Amino acid sequence: MKTQHEVEQFLYRQAELLDSKQWQAWIDLFTDDGVYWMPPEPSHRTWEGMPAIFAEDKNLMRVRMGRVLHPDAWSQRPLWGTNHVVSNVVIVKSSTNEVQVRSRFHMMELRRDDVRHYAGAYTHRLKKTRGGYRIKLQRVDMTNAQAAYDYVLQVWV
Amino acid sequence: MLQERIPDFSKFVEPDRVRKEVYTDAGVFEREMERIHETLWIYCGHESQVPKAGDYYAVQLGRQPMLMVRGPEGKVHVLYNRCPHRGNMMCGDRHGNTGEFFRCSYHAWTFHHDGRLRNIPMMESGYQGTRYGRDNPECSMKRAARVESYRGFVFASLAKDGPTLKEFLGASLVAFDDMCDRAPEGEVEIVPNCFRIIQHSNWKIFLENQLDALHPSVTHQSTGRAAHEVEKMIEKKTGKAPLSYHMLSAFATVTIDKWDNFQTINHPQGHCILTGYMGLRPKDPDTLKYEKTLIKAYGQKRMEEILGVNIHHVLIYPGLSVQSPLQQLRAVRPLGVDRTLTEIWHFRLKGAPEAIYRRSLAYYNLVNSPATVVNADDLENFWKCHQGLSSDGGDWVSFARHFGRDIEKDGVVESGPGMGTSEAPMRNQMKAWARYMGNGK
Structure with a gap:
């Protein structure tokens, strides 16, 4: 029960950091070798050598953050925000060092006057550290992954 | 009548400028679909997208929903995605394998991969004495007027006449x-x-x-700068950053004047x-x-x-x-x-x-x-x-x-x-x- 509660709180915090645009704090949730991965279809087992919507280590995350924070990132100028809801949190595996968790998310995005909805499943591999959990892998299987994208995704879902 | 309403498009274009309607007028768009996207050679896909007989991909050419499909003899065909019976779309998916033939989901008319009619259920009893039957080409799926490929890249033109693909390209x-x-x-x-x-x-x-x-160094400056920062950081740590960072940082490091090269x-x-x-x-x-x-x-x-x-x-x-x-x-x-x-x-x-x-x-x-x-x-x-x-x-x-x-x-x-x-x-x-x-x- 304790692990369940801690893991849930961690996932909520992850979503909260995205919604509040605290990009650096969000990147800090990852281990040094952590990866954020959004495969284009659920059958993919690895991001290595595969097309991916996102397949980012911390360095690429820094590039993305640097871009959106730059004053000349034109697409960042207009009103833009997201709201995540994370639920259905299930611990799949747990060992002394690591927890594997599956959950579901729903993300609503507002950009100018347009609303978009993205939803799907998160799979997290969380490393237990002295400072709390850190993300080794955040896999995002979006139900919309295969659909045509009306505009693009600018930051992590 | 219609002809009279079609404006003189040459007046929209001057050597160094064009009218805004070229981009925003719905009538212009319809004409473009007819004269450009449904006439010129348009890219359908690559042959390796449909490796096996029956493999198909849906593709939109102008306003026309089409299918690129591999036939049993190895040839790639491009057909209108439409049943000649009541107009039903033949395939509702973006891609898949249609098996040995196309089968309409409405009344089970079937067609070969090249679009030829294969069978109509109860054809003899239902269509005897009518204009419909195996001998009428209107009972087959309509094919793109012309299909050609170059080194595996398949193009179709919906116009009967015009230059060959090689001439056009x-x-x-x-x-x-x-x-x-x-x-x-x-x-x-x-x-x-x-x-x-x-x-x-x-x-x-x-x-x-x-x-x-001219646009990259203006539009993509933010990405170029961000990638360049991280590239420098990686180089400092490991000596060499992956080539992909260079591809991105070029937006910032190649300054406006250099794009003139x-x-x-x-x-x-x-x-x-x-x-x-x-x-x-x-x-x-x-x-x-x-x-x-x-x-x-x-x-x-x-x-x-x-x-x-x-x-x-x-x-x-x-x-x-x-x-x-x-x-x-x-x-x-x-x-x-x-x-x-x-x-x-x-x-x-x-x-x-x-x-x-x-x-x-x-x-x-x-x-x-x-x-x-x-x-x-x-x-x-x-x-x-x-x-x-x-x-x-x-x-x-x-x-x-x-x-x-x-x-x-x-x-x-x-x-x-x-x-x-x-x-x-x-x-x-x-x-x-x-x-x-x-x-x-």
Whole structure:
């Protein structure tokens, strides 16, 4: 029960950091070798050598953050925000060092006057550290992954 | 009557500027679909998308929903996705395998892969004495008027008459030659993943941006700077940053004046070749290994020729942007006057080392995925562009940059030396556009 509660709180915090645009704090949730991965279809087992919507280590995350924070990132100028809801949190595996968790998310995005909805499943591999959990892998299987994208995704879902 | 309402499109286009209606008028769009996208050779897909008999891909040519399908004899056909009975769409999926024949989900009419009628349930009792039956070609699925392929890239034209595919592609054939020649086996194979992104803007805005060498350092400066910072950090730590960082940081490190070193070569069909070395031949072990496999396949001299081709990308009018050195392409499908779908694919060089594929994959993921760190700002500009053009704030779009300094020879227009940011490609595209749109001339 304790692990369940801690893991849930961690996932909520992850979503909260995205919604509040605290990009650096969000990147800090990852281990040094952590990866954020959004495969284009659920059958993919690895991001290595595969097309991916996102397949980012911390360095690429820094590039993305640097871009959106730059004053000349034109697409960042207009009103833009997201709201995540994370639920259905299930611990799949747990060992002394690591927890594997599956959950579901729903993300609503507002950009100018347009609303978009993205939803799907998160799979997290969380490393237990002295400072709390850190993300080794955040896999995002979006139900919309295969659909045509009306505009693009600018930051992590 | 209708003819009278069609405006004189040549009046929309002047040598150095065009009317805003070219981008925003719904009537113009319909005419474009008829005269351009449903007449010229349009890219359907690559043969390796449909390797087995019955494999199909749905593709939109102009306003027409079509199917590209592989027949049992190995031939690739392009058919209208429509049952001749009551007009039902034959396949509702984007791709799949139709089995040994197409079967309509409404009344079970069946068709061979080349569209010929196979059977109508109870044909004898139901259709005896009517105009319908096996001998009537109207009982078959309609085929694209013409289908041809070049080095595995399949095109269709919905017009009976016109130049052959090779005649139409002309100098832009180099896009497919450059891509395939880079493969030790002389062929490429599709990676079965299509990223599809919708732009809220007219299709021509995308075409123009593809050849606009002035925009990268303005539009993509934020990405260039961010990538350059991280690139420097990695170099400091490990000595060498992956090539993909260089591809991104170039947006900032190649300053506006340097983009003038690029050159555009514009052809009368509307095609354009943007030259400019992409820095894809570093002296790293992966590249050297790749060079060895090319030498084995073609010899030293030919290898040097192949890797020396100086192309950034090729724009094939009216809607295919091919980045041959990185084996990717974007197909443009106009959905409406202010909505455009791009379908983005990449390829493997057959026989090349995995590391070379990884290079094109990195570009595909970073630049061309729906989470692109590059095109987000392009699409923002396209939307703003279309919004502005829809207003009464002005009537014209200017293409005057380096106007009068183009070098023209035998109908081919090159941007002047050191004038790579010339708006020659836009002027040339619009000249071709006016000719295609011409009132029956």
